Amino acid sequence: MIHKFVSTTEEAMAGIPDGATILLAGFGAGTPEHLLKGLIAQGAKDLTLVVNAGGRDDGPIAELLATERIRKIVCSFVRPASVAARLFTAGKLELEIVPQGTLAERIRAGGAGIQAFYTPTAADTLLAEGRETRVINGRNCLLEYPILGDVALIDAWQADRWGNLTHKDSARNFNPIMAMAAKLTIVQTAHVVELGDLPPANIHTPGVFVQRVLHVPAQ
Amino acid sequence: MIHKFVSTTEEAMAGIPDGATILLAGFGAGTPEHLLKGLIAQGAKDLTLVVNAGGRDDGPIAELLATERIRKIVCSFVRPASVAARLFTAGKLELEIVPQGTLAERIRAGGAGIQAFYTPTAADTLLAEGRETRVINGRNCLLEYPILGDVALIDAWQADRWGNLTHKDSARNFNPIMAMAAKLTIVQTAHVVELGDLPPANIHTPGVFVQRVLHVPAQ
Amino acid sequence: MSDTPFKPLDRNGIAARIARDIPEGWFVNLGIGIPTGVSDFVPEDREVIFHAENGVIGIGPAPSPENVNPHLVNAGVTPITLRTGGAFVHHADSFAIARGGHLDLCVLGAFEVAENGDIANWARSPNEPVKQVGGAMDLAVGAQRLWVAMEHNTKGNGESRIRRVCSYPLTAKGVVRRVYTDLAVLEVTPEGFVVLDMIPGLTFETLQARTEAPLRRMPG
């Protein structure tokens, strides 16, 4: 029997190596905060973190950054008043700023086996400096490469033992595409359901993209 | 009030010009056969048809081809014993053969604003002859361009007045991505539902991709 | 010809002015700042569908404090509601909507707009250590129409934000169609800015005096 549930946070986070690239889902809602705390406890270092927002001064992302175990953040923005901004200014953190849609598309490309793509987004901006561009149908386009994770940390509303997931409302955001783009996709789910309880037409993230599921009841 | 329903097949098919590119969804299931017959009756000619399978010797695709109003087919395969194969051999039809996954991805790229992408699929084959390739991370890749339609013909199971759709089982196939990739997306739906009847988390094709909906009850 | 007294629009006034020009049936993304307020001024009986980058189609009115749903926020991470007929999609699908040309309109705030339609709204200097791009670059190049909502002049020294050439780093080149300020509505045309509308009491000459880029009157 396929059975992707794990019983403890330690088991969920086991084996994340130093130097790993971690995809962290969430956008206001849908952040797997329990797993993020698990990552802080797990201790892997020299990590690259791919996340939409480089964070604020509070919350678990700030806590993780404060450990100085993140070598680099790939994100669409960083608030000037944040742990990330301070670490970056102090030379303790690399920063790769990616437009939010390009970030989502690069992650989706990673999951879908696309090796590179051209987009007009950011082609005529500072972010294109020194990079490869090409005019296609009269539009200047920037060449973008896929983002792949060693690990994805994912939030779900429901999960079954095959790892099929649903996400609640706008908590879906980066969760399905980050699950696609990582070798080891670890999920925290608010609810556990029986195989077959999720209607086949309405599974938001199929289990094929999921390796481990931890039940973390909503508080 | 937004109201995308039309009352007649003529109204659904109105204004399709000669020379249009038509995206036709379906893969065994999910082919909008009523609209396809409507296209035959509508009379536009010099059309490019984008469809997974170039068809067999029967059914509405064969009927449409037999009108000789299709200038070109873009598809992943054509049976040797088919109207398409005979027209092609007679020099009356252009044929562009695209691997099925690349076809789906090119359509999705069209809908998503991606201007071109690199894929390893078909890079070392006859289909790559004379085309641009590039080695990325040690893999030979082929440059592929998006497919955009003037019109998409779409099958749905349920639709509301905003054009939100669901598709039944494997009848989903090309329907959501072709709806994204066309300027004028015309839908035939088996069922009409009230706005709000479709759960927001389980809409397979959002109405933003849909222009016209015709109710064609399943027979 | 001297000015009669005029009263610049406040931020809500700009938002309301924009709302007037959005017809029923449009699919619209509203940026953070002044644009977010636009939806409050679209009458309920005019169906306009609002999109948020984080995968929300059909944003409804703000919830009352006791009805906040922690799983439902907009691109500014503010609690929202979903309107009947709305839908949720994931982030890549949401940006496929924005980048694939499926938005009839996007309204963004900006620091500056140039007469060729360039927009600068994400950084005040190329040397800023930390960048805040978000989804603005995607929206700016992807939407069918880009309108900008901003104050006509800077708060400090009253410099014009309506420029011949942007002085700040660009968000995108040649994409702005129209600018709504506290003083006027300007259309970006191949011949530069054309004044579509001015607030009551303001003369063309005064508006031009407050504007670095040359302005043209509406033809006819």
Added chain:
Amino acid sequence: MSDTPFKPLDRNGIAARIARDIPEGWFVNLGIGIPTGVSDFVPEDREVIFHAENGVIGIGPAPSPENVNPHLVNAGVTPITLRTGGAFVHHADSFAIARGGHLDLCVLGAFEVAENGDIANWARSPNEPVKQVGGAMDLAVGAQRLWVAMEHNTKGNGESRIRRVCSYPLTAKGVVRRVYTDLAVLEVTPEGFVVLDMIPGLTFETLQARTEAPLRRMPG
């Protein structure tokens, strides 16, 4: 050393031999022809999830004639059922699974396989007027492992389909990991084909005599 009599596997026999090697939990796509039969030989209590290009995850057994669902077919457009736990996705998502490396295994039919892992399975000549590619090129480059199921020799003149170099147009280069024929199981290695298994009664020498490419015995 002379051969004892041997009986080549029939198509079901090849399918059954492949099924033996698929462990529980793998996510597998089966091509048209011999591969389609593989799922029939996976015991019900071994959970293997089968994928179809048209967006089906978790193909179940064939339906009885009275239970055919017209909305549910596989990539060969044959009616199927969905297994408990299965899911439907659209065509681009389905190929994202195939092309993104999420299939543990794909089993395809072929005309020829070469010792460097090249596969030819879509055209018998570069000059065929009409091509039938389907999803084979996507699956061949995308899956974690590609196995091929085919007869060892051609039906007509008994030519070897196991080649030093493919003579037919390629589907993909250097992707085949293993070949299951009616005579043997061959692993593609950097040193060429290694014989993993032979049918009872067949000797290595006879197998080599029927095979154009050089074969190696399993080390040890």
